[in-house]
Amino acid sequence: MDNFTFYSPTYFVFGKNEETRAGELVKKFGGSRVLVVFGGSSASKSGLLERVVNSLGEEGLESFTLGGVKPNPRSGLVYEGIDLCRKENVDFVLAVGGGSVIDTAKAIAAGAVYDGDFWDFYSGKRIEEALPVGTVLTISAAGSEGSPDSVITKEDGMFKRGASGDAIRPKFSILNPALTQTLPAYQTACGITDIMAHLMERYMTNTKDVQTTDRMIEGLLLAMIEEGPKAVKEPDDYEARANIMWAGMMAHNNSCGVGRSQDWISHDVEHELSALYDCAHGAGLAVTFPAYLSLAYKHDVARVAQFARRVWGCPEDIDDEEAALMGIESLRQFFKDIGMPSTIGELGGSEADIDKLAHTACYGNGRTGKLCGFVELDEEQIKQVYRNML
Ligand code: NZQ
Numbered sequence: 001m002d003n004f005t006f007y008s009p010t011y012f013v014f015g016k017n018e019e020t021r022a023g024e025l026v027k028k029f030g031g032s033r034v035l036v037v038f039g040g041s042s043a044s045k046s047g048l049l050e051r052v053v054n055s056l057g058e059e060g061l062e063s064f065t066l067g068g069v070k071p072n073p074r075s076g077l078v079y080e081g082i083d084l085c086r087k088e089n090v091d092f093v094l095a096v097g098g099g100s101v102i103d104t105a106k107a108i109a110a111g112a113v114y115d116g117d118f119w120d121f122y123s124g125k126r127i128e129e130a131l132p133v134g135t136v137l138t139i140s141a142a143g144s145e146g147s148p149d150s151v152i153t154k155e156d157g158m159f160k161r162g163a164s165g166d167a168i169r170p171k172f173s174i175l176n177p178a179l180t181q182t183l184p185a186y187q188t189a190c191g192i193t194d195i196m197a198h199l200m201e202r203y204m205t206n207t208k209d210v211q212t213t214d215r216m217i218e219g220l221l222l223a224m225i226e227e228g229p230k231a232v233k234e235p236d237d238y239e240a241r242a243n244i245m246w247a248g249m250m251a252h253n254n255s256c257g258v259g260r261s262q263d264w265i266s267h268d269v270e271h272e273l274s275a276l277y278d279c280a281h282g283a284g285l286a287v288t289f290p291a292y293l294s295l296a297y298k299h300d301v302a303r304v305a306q307f308a309r310r311v312w313g314c315p316e317d318i319d320d321e322e323a324a325l326m327g328i329e330s331l332r333q334f335f336k337d338i339g340m341p342s343t344i345g346e347l348g349g350s351e352a353d354i355d356k357l358a359h360t361a362c363y364g365n366g367r368t369g370k371l372c373g374f375v376e377l378d379e380e381q382i383k384q385v386y387r388n389m390l
């Protein structure tokens, strides 16, 4: 196991009706003038937004609202939020929504206290300082409620890129699984796929002797394989929603990724798909992960075979190559069964886009030609990953 530092200071509040504590929690973490960031219509339709704003008012806190965050959130609204924070002397940013809303809130929080262009953070500069951020989560997926990351798309060039820093880890996150019961089956499945991808990106490692984190990842994946289809089929299944919600947090706050090298090539490959086609990130991952593993498994057949046997129950008495391929097929079939796409065509793309996708993945926004993780892939090999999606 490699040396590591683990810092995950978010205060989690989990369970039914806990969103009514938003005001109390903002106050606990020092906020008094709060920017509430939200998405399209789901939070206002369900009455959640009103409950949260009321709870801020009950604590005597001043609030300002910024709505309209779209999935695959754009930089334009971030600039708007930064201006609003400065104009109104905002001292706390509260996200009410999913990963797109939370990531927008984090970008605003970092940009509001930075003299330069906030995009610097999405071009490699680490975030050292930010306004405090809190979240009320409405979809189990991105894990942004417990992560130090934010992903934003810059309209100019349509670059979808991530930024990172402990300063944007949420001070608190309210996780009420009941809030996710209004999600359509497709969005639920996208979330499940993303959570599984966050676990698999960590499982595909080159570090030896990491039994503890291997077993944690396998356990969470097995729970998702069991609970995921239940929530897709029965949206009101609170217990399934609850298990998925906590798994989503555990999958991405890095407790399962410490002390080991991680992969993340599938995420880089997928971000090009959701930037170009504006598809859901989870749907893009359902197409990407099997396509990528079909190429990458050869790098360490034994590891992928272990994944296949322990997670997908592939037989012990077949050789590793056969088991690995069987495991990849089981993964592809699972995504299909929960209603996810399996080809680039289903995302709105075609073979004609592959050169552009691979080139932007390898060279866009300052990248230098290779994607590195479990394996090292150059532009030609990345093209092959995209071809595997046809
Ligand atoms: O805008 P509204 O009306 O709220 O609708 C949203 C949106 O259309 C809807 N939704 C959310 N909660 C709902 C609901 N509909 C009904 N009931 C509810 N309770 O769901 C749609 C998708 O929302 P979004 O926030 O985009 O989903 P998700 O949480 O999957 O976030 C995806 C974004 O996170 C990034 C992705 O790249 C993508 O941009 N990621 C962020 C990460 C991070 N910060 O750590 C890591 C991830 O790997 C990922 O890259």
Ligand code: ZN
Pocket (backbone or CB within 6 Å): 142, 194, 197, 198, 267, 281
């Ligand atoms: Zn993801």
